[in-house]
Amino acid sequence: MTCLANNFLATLSTTQQSSVVLALTSTNATQYWSNLPTTMVARRGIALSALSATQKAAAEALLAAALTAQGQTTMGNLRTADEYLKNNGGGSGYGGDLYYIAFLGTPSSTGPWILELTGHHYTFFYALGANNTPSSLTPNFVGVEPVSYSGGTPMATEQSAMRAVLAGLDSTQLTTAKLSTAVSDLVVGPQKDGKFPTTRSGILVSTLTSAQQDLVKAAIAAYANDANGTGQYEAYTSATALADTYVSWASYSDLATNGSYMRIDGPRIWIEFSVQGGIIFAAPHYHTVWRDKTTDYGGNFTF
Known part of the structure; x- marks a missing residue:
C-alpha cells in the first residue's frame, strides 16, 4: 500500500x-x-x-x-x-x-x-x-439514489442480505428485535463519531438458530468483506462476538419503505441501514454505514 x-x-x-x-x-x-x-x-x-x-x-x-x-x-x-x-x-x-x-x-x-x-x-x-x-x-x-435504474441496482447485495435477516425471524423474534421508537436517519453517521447508544437493544444473535445466524453473518459479510486484509469480518463473526451481538429494526422490516431501519450492533461491529425519502427522485433511497467501535480511523482517536 x-x-x-x-x-x-x-x-x-x-x-x-x-x-x-x-x-x-x-x-x-x-x-x-x-x-x-x-x-x-x-x-x-x-x-x-x-x-x-x-x-x-x-x-x-x-x-x-x-x-x-x-x-x-x-x-x-x-x-x-x-x-x-x-x-x-x-x-x-x-x-x-x-x-x-x-x-x-x-x-x-x-x-x-x-x-x-x-x-x-x-x-x-x-x-x-x-x-x-x-x-x-x-x-x-x-x-x-436511485436504488434501481437502467444501469443496475447498486446496493442489491447489501439490502437483500440485511432484509434476509429480518425475514428469517419468526413473529416472536421479530417483536423482540423491534425498537420502541422510530429512527429517522443513521444514528452514528458522518460527524457522529462515538455516538453509539449506551443501552443496546434488539435480539441477541446467540439466541437464533444456526440458519438464522448464518443470515446475520452474510449481512455482515456484505459490508466487512469489502475490506482487503483487515480481519474485521473474522473478528465480528467469532462465537464470542456473536454471543454479544444484537439485531434490531424500527418502523418497517421490509427495508424498502421510507422510514425502514435496521442495525447490527456487536462488541465492535455497527452496521445501520436507513431508508430515506428521495432527494432527486421521488422514490426512497438508502443510507447505510459500517462502523468499528475499536478500529474506526485505525483506532487512532478516542471519542
Missing part, C-alpha cells in the same frame, strides 16, 4: 501533493466527510476528476488495493450510480469521479496512516499501522 501511495504521489505536482497529504488528526479525519454532495460539504484532498489520465490510473490502483473484489464492485457500482444521478437531474454536485482522495499521515511502512476516499454516497477510511498492516476500512458510508 505504501508503494502504491508513493507511486501516486510521484505523479502529482508539489501543490497537488500538499493538498493530498494531511496531518493524521481527529479533525482532519472526522470533519470533512459527508453523505451530502460535495457542493454542499467541501471535502479535503484532491478530486479524481481533477487528475490527469496517468494520475488517475495510479489513484485507482491504490484504491483497488484497499478493497477486495467485492469491495471494488461496491465502489464501482456507487460511483456509477452517482454518474447516473449527475446526468439525470442531480447536476454538478454529483459524479462518478467527484470523489476525493487524501492521506491522513504520510504514507509509511513503519507508522500509522490512512487512505481516505470520500464523495457523495460513498466514503471509506483504509487504516494502516506498523509494518503496513491494515486494521480497518471504517467508517464506511455506503448509500445510493
Whole structure:
C-alpha cells in the first residue's frame, strides 16, 4: 500500500501533493466527510476528476488495493450510480469521479496512516499501522439514489442480505428485535463519531438458530468483506462476538419503505441501514454505514 501511495504521489505536482497529504488528526479525519454532495460539504484532498489520465490510473490502483473484489464492485457500482444521478437531474454536485482522495499521515511502512476516499454516497477510511498492516476500512458510508435504474441496482447485495435477516425471524423474534421508537436517519453517521447508544437493544444473535445466524453473518459479510486484509469480518463473526451481538429494526422490516431501519450492533461491529425519502427522485433511497467501535480511523482517536 505504501508503494502504491508513493507511486501516486510521484505523479502529482508539489501543490497537488500538499493538498493530498494531511496531518493524521481527529479533525482532519472526522470533519470533512459527508453523505451530502460535495457542493454542499467541501471535502479535503484532491478530486479524481481533477487528475490527469496517468494520475488517475495510479489513484485507482491504490484504491483497488484497499478493497477486495467485492469491495471494488461496491465502489464501482456507487460511483456509477452517482454518474447516473449527475446526468439525470442531480447536476454538478454529483459524479462518478467527484470523489476525493487524501492521506491522513504520510504514507509509511513503519507508522500509522490512512487512505481516505470520500464523495457523495460513498466514503471509506483504509487504516494502516506498523509494518503496513491494515486494521480497518471504517467508517464506511455506503448509500445510493436511485436504488434501481437502467444501469443496475447498486446496493442489491447489501439490502437483500440485511432484509434476509429480518425475514428469517419468526413473529416472536421479530417483536423482540423491534425498537420502541422510530429512527429517522443513521444514528452514528458522518460527524457522529462515538455516538453509539449506551443501552443496546434488539435480539441477541446467540439466541437464533444456526440458519438464522448464518443470515446475520452474510449481512455482515456484505459490508466487512469489502475490506482487503483487515480481519474485521473474522473478528465480528467469532462465537464470542456473536454471543454479544444484537439485531434490531424500527418502523418497517421490509427495508424498502421510507422510514425502514435496521442495525447490527456487536462488541465492535455497527452496521445501520436507513431508508430515506428521495432527494432527486421521488422514490426512497438508502443510507447505510459500517462502523468499528475499536478500529474506526485505525483506532487512532478516542471519542
